Amino acid sequence: MDILNAIVALSNFVLVPAVAYGSQLxxxxxxxxxxxxxxxxxxFAHGDTMAFGAMLTILTTWGLQAMGITGGPLPTALLALPxxxxxxxxxxxxxxxxxxxxxxxxxxxPVILVIVSMGVMxxxxxxxxxxIGPGDQRFADGERFxxxxxxxxxxxxxxxxxxxxxxxxxxxxxxxxxxxxxFWFLNRTRTGKSMRAFSDNEDLALLSGINPxxxxxxxxxxVAALATIAGVLYGLDKSFxxxxxxxxxxxxxxxxxxxxxxxxxxxxxxxxxIAFSELSVTYAFKKVxxxxxxxxxxxxxxxxxLSTDYKFAVSFSILIIVLLFKPTGLFxxxxx
Amino acid sequence: MSxxxxxxxxxxxxxxxxxATGFLQSWNTAILILNMGLISAIMALxxxxxxxxxxxxxxxxMGFVALGGLATVLISMPPTPxxxxxxxxxxxxxxxxxxxxxxxxxxxxxxxxxxxxRSIAILAILVAGFFIFRWxxxxxxxxxxxxxxxxxxxxxxxxLPVLLAWPIGGxxxxxxxxxxxxxxxxxxxxxxxxxxxxxxxIVIAVLKNEDxxxxxxxxxxxxxxxxxxxxxxxxxxxxxxxxxxxxxxxxTASTLYVKLGYGVLFASxxxxxxxxxxxxLRSPWGRLMRAIRDNEVAAEAMGKDVKRRHLQVFILGSAxxxxxxxxxxxxxxxxxxxxxxxxRFTFLIWVMVIVGGSGNNWGAVLGGFLIWFxxxxxxxxxxxxxxxxxxxxxxxxxxxxHLIDSAAHMRLLTMGVILILVLRFSPRGLIPER
Numbered sequence: 001m002d003i004l005n006a007i008v009a010l011s012n013f014v015l016v017p018a019v020a021y022g023s024q025l026x027x028x029x030x031x032x033x034x035x036x037x038x039x040x041x042x043x044f045a046h047g048d049t050m051a052f053g054a055m056l057t058i059l060t061t062w063g064l065q066a067m068g069i070t071g072g073p074l075p076t077a078l079l080a081l082p083x084x085x086x087x088x089x090x091x092x093x094x095x096x097x098x099x100x101x102x103x104x105x106x107x108x109x110p111v112i113l114v115i116v117s118m119g120v121m122x123x124x125x126x127x128x129x130x131x132i133g134p135g136d137q138r139f140a141d142g143e144r145f146x147x148x149x150x151x152x153x154x155x156x157x158x159x160x161x162x163x164x165x166x167x168x169x170x171x172x173x174x175x176x177x178x179x180x181x182x183f184w185f186l187n188r189t190r191t192g193k194s195m196r197a198f199s200d201n202e203d204l205a206l207l208s209g210i211n212p213x214x215x216x217x218x219x220x221x222x223v224a225a226l227a228t229i230a231g232v233l234y235g236l237d238k239s240f241x242x243x244x245x246x247x248x249x250x251x252x253x254x255x256x257x258x259x260x261x262x263x264x265x266x267x268x269x270x271x272x273x274i275a276f277s278e279l280s281v282t283y284a285f286k287k288v289x290x291x292x293x294x295x296x297x298x299x300x301x302x303x304x305x306l307s308t309d310y311k312f313a314v315s316f317s318i319l320i321i322v323l324l325f326k327p328t329g330l331f332x333x334x335x336x
Numbered sequence: 337m338s339x340x341x342x343x344x345x346x347x348x349x350x351x352x353x354x355x356a357t358g359f360l361q362s363w364n365t366a367i368l369i370l371n372m373g374l375i376s377a378i379m380a381l382x383x384x385x386x387x388x389x390x391x392x393x394x395x396x397x398m399g400f401v402a403l404g405g406l407a408t409v410l411i412s413m414p415p416t417p418x419x420x421x422x423x424x425x426x427x428x429x430x431x432x433x434x435x436x437x438x439x440x441x442x443x444x445x446x447x448x449x450x451x452x453x454r455s456i457a458i459l460a461i462l463v464a465g466f467f468i469f470r471w472x473x474x475x476x477x478x479x480x481x482x483x484x485x486x487x488x489x490x491x492x493x494x495x496l497p498v499l500l501a502w503p504i505g506g507x508x509x510x511x512x513x514x515x516x517x518x519x520x521x522x523x524x525x526x527x528x529x530x531x532x533x534x535x536x537x538i539v540i541a542v543l544k545n546e547d548x549x550x551x552x553x554x555x556x557x558x559x560x561x562x563x564x565x566x567x568x569x570x571x572x573x574x575x576x577x578x579x580x581x582x583x584x585x586x587x588t589a590s591t592l593y594v595k596l597g598y599g600v601l602f603a604s605x606x607x608x609x610x611x612x613x614x615x616x617l618r619s620p621w622g623r624l625m626r627a628i629r630d631n632e633v634a635a636e637a638m639g640k641d642v643k644r645r646h647l648q649v650f651i652l653g654s655a656x657x658x659x660x661x662x663x664x665x666x667x668x669x670x671x672x673x674x675x676x677x678x679x680r681f682t683f684l685i686w687v688m689v690i691v692g693g694s695g696n697n698w699g700a701v702l703g704g705f706l707i708w709f710x711x712x713x714x715x716x717x718x719x720x721x722x723x724x725x726x727x728x729x730x731x732x733x734x735x736x737x738h739l740i741d742s743a744a745h746m747r748l749l750t751m752g753v754i755l756i757l758v759l760r761f762s763p764r765g766l767i768p769e770r
Contacts, residue, residue: 042526099756111393111525115690116759118683122752125679129745246678250537253530305466309545316534323523323531 006291008160012149013287018272018279020168020237023175026271027230028248029255030182030264031223037199037262038219039100041113046227046252048124051245052091053228054235055132057084058139065141073143074170077232084232089224095120096220104216121246128242137240140167160287167236178229179268182222186264191218199262247312251278254315258322260329269330274315282308343698343767350705357713367595369712374602375664377704380688381606381613381697382656387686388695388769389622390649391629393525396516396532398681399539400654403512404505404661405671406543409550411501412560413493419480424491426476427548430469437465480548490551498560502605502662509658510651512539517647536682543673550671557670563597566590598667605663606701609656613697625649626695657685679748684711687755693765702767710754711747718746 028050035043043049060080070076099120103113146169149161186192191214198205198215206212231245238244255274259266284302293299306313322329354373358366379397386392441458448454481489512535520531544553569575569590579589616622628635628642636642665671684707692703722743726736758765 042529099760102760111391112759112763114393114526114529115686116756118686119752119755119759122679122683122687122748122755124752126745126747126749126752129748130739130742133742134745243677247537250530250534254534257527257530307545309541310538312534312537312541316531316538319534320519320531323527324519327523 002291005158005160006288008152008158008162009287009291012160012162014276014279014283016162016164016168018275020165020171020233021279022272022275023171024230024234024237024271025248025251025255025275026268027175027178027226027233028252029259029267029271030179031226031230032252032256033259033262033264033267034219034223034226036256038195038215039104039113041110041117042253042261044114044117044249045121045124047245047247047249048121048128048242049088049092049223049227050231050234050248051128051240051242052124052231053084053088053224054231054240054245055128055242056087057081057228057232058132058137058235058240060084061139071142073166075140075142075167075236077139077236078170081229081232084228085225088228089221091124092220092224093217096216125242125246132242134242137235139240140236142166160291165237167233171233171237174229174233178226182226182264185222191215195219250312251275251315254319257319258329260331263329263331266329266331273330274318277318278311278314281305281314282311339767339770343702346702346766347705350702350709353709354705357709361716364591364595365712367592367599369709371595371598371602371667372664372712373705373708374599374606375660375667376685376688376708377701378602378606378609378660378663379657379685380692380700380704381609382653382660383685383689384653384692384694384697384700385613385616385656386650386653387689388700389617389625389629390646391525392521392646392650392653393529394532394650394653395529395678395682395686396534396536396539397657397685398676398678399532399536400509400512400657401661401664401681402536402539402543402673402676403509404502404658404663405665406550407505407508407658407662408498408501408559408665409556409671410493411496411504412498413556414495416480416483416488416490416492419483419488419491422483423476423479423548426472427480427491430473430476433472434465434469437461437469440465477546477548485547485554488551489554490548490556497562498666499562499601501666502659505662506655506659509661510655513651513654514647517650521643521646521650533678533682536678540673540676543671543676550673553674555670555672555674559665559669559671561669562601562666563594566594569593602663602667605659609659610697610701617697684751687751689765690755691758691765693767693769695769696765696767699765699767699769703765706766707751707754710750714747714750715744718750719743721746 028046031049032043032046035041035046057077057080060083061075061077064070064076064080069079071079099116100113103116143166146164146166147162149163152162153159184192186196194205194210195215195218197208198210198212202212205215234245234248251274255270256267257270258273259268259270282304284304286299286301286303289303290298354366354369357369379401382400383394383397386394441461444454444457444461448457480491483489516532516535520528523531543550546552547554550556566587567590570586575590575593576586579586582589584592624635624640625645627638628640628645632642688703688707689700690703691707692701693699719740722739726733726739729736
């Protein structure tokens with residue numbers, strides 16, 4: 001029984017949240033990695049793109065709620081998602097036309113594009129703060145839990161409860177759907193194949209008649225969808241605050257780099273690596289240890305390796321270790 | 337237009353802007369802008385050294401600035417009575433043990449051959465070292481933080497003059513830069529960027545959470561000042577006499593005295609650093625730096641030690657940011673880790689360097705003043721603009737009120753627009769590199 005209790009406690013506090021958080025990071029990292037593969041720069045505005053998409057979705061959600069339309073047991077935000085994606089896509093395409101295209105034509109150095117994306121980051125951050133304000137916004141509605149801790153306890157007779165939030169379930173399901181769609185698109189459709197060809201070898205792709213502007217447009221569209229979905233899922237699961245989205249940049253980049261920049265599969269793996277290490281290093285293992293340890297070896301300490309506030313240090317250390325020992329990431333990424 | 341005319345003209349224009357602020361708003365604001373402009377200019381010089389001279393992409397400026405701020409607390413605050421005997425030595429011992437663990441792992445990495453044995457040995461050293469570290473460290477921290485937590489609860493400083501903290505802040509930042517440089521400088525430019533971004537966040541996290549060090553989010557207030565307090569000046573007969581001779585009332589005179597005093601202190605630091613940076617730029621070392629920046633492979637083929645030079649310039653630039661950070665905390669008189677935000681302390685400095693002209697020290701200084709002026713002034717201008725738009729809307733409309741409320745966030749938007757416009761139409765900045 002104690003072993004079961006330990007497993008349940010571990011799942012409740014580490015495994016389930018880490019799977020949800022990992023999916024959110026993976027979706028974010030996929031966006032970063034696609035931009036890196038096709039447009040060949042690290043997009044620092046990605047966190048704020050996620051915030052922008054989430055903000056549009058939140059505003060639409062409020063509008064729907066005011067009209068009396070809700071998603072029933074599911075969050076209304078899922079209904080509002082298409083509007084958020086469309087708005088973000090429009091913004092990203094406009095940004096590309098006004099800002100990035102000039103540098104692409106000039107074949108500017110990647111680092112210049114990174115600095116340009118810093119400017120875009122400022123603008124998007126400012127826009128989000130002007131429109132919705134810098135404060136915390138909660139917009140999750142519908143059923144809160146798939147299983148509550150109490151239901152789990154009565155059903156199994158264990159003393160530890162396992163709670164799964166609806167948002168966690170939705171996060172995982174939608175991440176799986178989105179990733180499946182993305183890989184189908186990249187591997188099966190003509191446009192997806194031309195995107196991969198462009199990413200692998202730009203000159204060869206141009207020679208074989210692939211239209212670069214079309215590839216870039218599709219990339220931005222996909223990135224808009226990925227960023228908005230990631231942003232909304234993160235906001236549903238935790239809460240929406242523009243500044244936290246900016247701070248997500250670090251774990252997202254860590255995930256993309258750990259997996260190998262430019263490699264979509266790596267981005268997903270990287271997201272889960274970062275999420276699991278962040279949560280397990282900052283979790284207080286006292287309960288789990290006490291279930292497993294014999295009667296006379298019970299511990300009083302929290303058995304927490306690092307305080308939760310050092311989660312950045314975790315993603316950072318993983319990043320540095322991977323970069324030092326396997327500079328192209330766990331899966332082969334590209335290095336420009 | 338040649339540089340000899342253009343540079344004084346541009347600086348004259350910024351001076352005019354600040355003087356206009358004095359006439360139109362208040363002299364208090366004007367001098368505040370001047371003082372923070374001086375500090376910003378020093379930070380911009382530091383970033384310019386790294387990016388403009390050597391092409392190193394450091395977006396962890398905030399971390400070095402915060403380390404400088406930490407130095408002011410560690411140097412100038414009085415030591416907390418009993419803290420050292422309660423747990424201070426224990427903490428220091430723990431930190432030494434922690435460093436020894438990492439050193440040990442590095443030594444093993446170098447000495448042992450590749451293979452599973454080495455991985456296991458390193459893992460064992462790190463895990464054992466971590467638990468020993470925590471075993472020594474935690475009781476010490478608890479003991480120190482238990483000492484009157486409402487007012488101190490930290491180790492306190494050394495009680496030395498605060499001016500000493502400025503160079504020490506530079507040294508602290510340089511030390512951190514050495515560690516980062518040793519690990520991350522070999523990486524590609526955007527990897528280095530992410531690494532420095534991460535370091536900055538970690539430095540802030542440490543400042544926020546390690547209460548024994550600088551009280552964390554409880555903030556350290558009342559850091560000693562290098563200049564007398566206004567109240568003391570007003571009580572001194574000599575000063576009051578002097579002020580009345582100049583036709584000023586004692587209150588205004590004392591504020592002006594203190595603020596301008598800071599201005600003179602900051603300006604002298606800026607002049608020293610600017611002079612050194614100019615000398616460095618013109619020296620063979622500066623030419624070597626630019627040669628490496630423009631073509632790393634060629635420089636390496638000429639037998640230049642690229643990695644070593646990069647490390648050197650990275651440390652120097654970070655040290656300058658540390659000095660500026662210490663100066664800023666001195667001006668504020670308090671250390672508030674919660675106020676360190678990357679947009680303000682990293683990316684804004686980058687806007688200063690790019691707008692001013694990367695690779696040109698005068699450009700960095702100009703950018704520091706100009707962008708800081710805009711950063712302060714965009715808020716009232718934005719408010720004016722928003723009120724204007726709101727005035728067109730029907731009376732009492734919710735949208736109008738919302739616009740006025742969010743005028744404060746116009747700054748970020750404006751900075752982004754300025755950065756993008758400069759990069760597009762004048763990518764070498766206002767005062768380009770020669």
